Amino acid sequence: MTAPLLSVRDLHVTFGLDEGSVRAVDGVSFDVLPGQVVGIVGESGCGKSVTMRSILQLVDEPGRIKQGEILYRMRAANGQPETVIDLTKLAKRGPQMRAIRGAEIALIPQEPMAAFSPVHTVGDQIIEAIQLHHTQWVPDGSGVSRAKAREIVVELFRDVGISMPEQRVDAYSWQLSGGLRQRAMIAMALSCKPRLLIADEPTTAIDVTTQAQVLALLRELQRKYGTAIIFITHDLGVIAQMANSVVVMYLGRVAEQGPVDAIFHSPKHPYTRALLRSIPSIVGETQVALPTIAGTLPHPFNRPTGCPYHPRCDERKGPECAARVPNLQPVDQGQSVSCFLHHDSSDTQ
């Protein structure tokens, strides 16, 4: 088995507020293998975005990584072998973390409109990133000239399918359509040749036809450069198309994870099963009541005891569900579940 590129181990992130502390991420573990697409699914408030921000050390105050490791395998450089570093140990604003953001791990944010500065051209913003991480392009450290960086941007724009790239380099983000802006964002994310791309709902704000184009583009670039992608979305259709493996999150914990086919065709966790049943299908019976998940998401200050899903679970096993927190245990080939229906292992709490 190949060694993982990124390995999140028992991550806990809490937000200390006046009313008490919110456990946004409560013991999350998963691996990302090189060149693999990992899909992360979950509803609002499940902690998927906070997990991603933790990887990049971008969690805002009062959020704090309380416990856990985020192990990233740095690529070999300057004759030095690959090293594994714990990102949680690095200073948030330190030079090491800043060298990793963009160059090693890049982010495609959800709203490309908000992510680009409206007062600089998109070209200038990408040129700045390339010149900052110049060793990604010119390893000897002699730097990248502005003219050279501009050439790279034009080439990247052509790669991501932006027509008339020479002109579009000088456009402002508000002059581009939603699809073009998202393509420019992808070009920016790829501009420093990262090995891991975090795509946080990259197609939620765009139309389905543009979404199809952007997803096809990401698949093609992923094949071409072998970039690993963590793909966050609430759209199970997108996950089915994009991911090799899937992590299902609920209330800051991993409910289930496994290969994409297993998650969709033999889901083990009651939450995954309920989630899959509740989406209207493009092939199923119409105008009938959809199966729903009973109740609502509990308030963050009012976390249920035991398994976080037990108050809404329709396959509840017994009193242990309310008493102990099941942890993630392998049950099948590559598939792990945190549910007492499948094992009897729990966290000591």
Next chain:
Amino acid sequence: MTASHSADTQQPLLQIRDLRKFFPITAGVFNRTVGHVRAVDDVSFDVFEGETLGLVGESGCGKTTTSRCILRAIDPTSGQILFRRKNDEIVDLAKLTREELQPLRAEIQMIFQDPFGSLNPRMTLFDNVGEPLLVNGMTNREERTDRVADLLKLVGLRPEFMHRFPHAFSGGQRQRIGIARALSTNPRLVVADEPVSALDVSVQAQVLNLLLELQSRLGLTFLFVAHDLSVVRHISDRVAVMYVGQLVELAPTKTLFSRPRHPYTSALMRAVPVPDPRIPVGEVTLKGEVPSPANPPSGCYFHPRCRFATDRCKVEAPALREPSPGHFVRCHFADELDLTTAF
């Protein structure tokens, strides 16, 4: 659509005829009009009593503008919006003045997309839901309290919540509050503009179920505007597809999804990601961008992106035809193309 359903949907509640809404583009010091954005360009369709008509299309296709014209939130440039009132009198909403519209407002209501922006945060549920009642003459507070309690029960909320403020509720609950408010005046036509697109999957299913249940209990007619094709397919009896301000296809849901006749409809369906990893990803059939409604292409608006376009499509604009009963399509080659999908 079942036979019994089609029998009671014979009578149109709403008839849209040649609806146009152009927004002027102005330039210069004197704000001279230099062109028009043809947001809604010659749209005609019927909405039958008791049915759900889905209206789909990409952003900028004019689906929201159409729904706003029906509510007269904006004034259409030309065309007719014929609405059949309770007493079977037919009125043209497009021609009425503000005062004349007032009594009709109760019969046509709206459910909004954003459950966080559409409720007044400084008003309790009682005031939010009860305001339309007050405006429509229910001045007795006790009577209003009873009605609001009934409405909250109807949408699956506890009447005790009445004196709380919207911030205490989740997105799905707020959408229920918005639905309760829309239903407060006993409307016959409800225009729902993307009512579930801001909600999580599990909550979306709950709200869709609620809408279906309310429709069968109260005999409501829905105009359901959305971009999510699987949601529209699930809830609609018939579906209308818009592209650059024009209606390109309208058909009963099952027919439209199994045998679309317009190349745009078929491309739109192929673009929907299917939640099954075993179904291979199809190639992207729709390339390029939606043209601007300020400067639409010549001939058929869809020809620059159409796989089947011929020279005729570049010069001659197709008219909306009815190649089989109840199936309308705006394409020269609707009878010849085989666009059968996997659905």
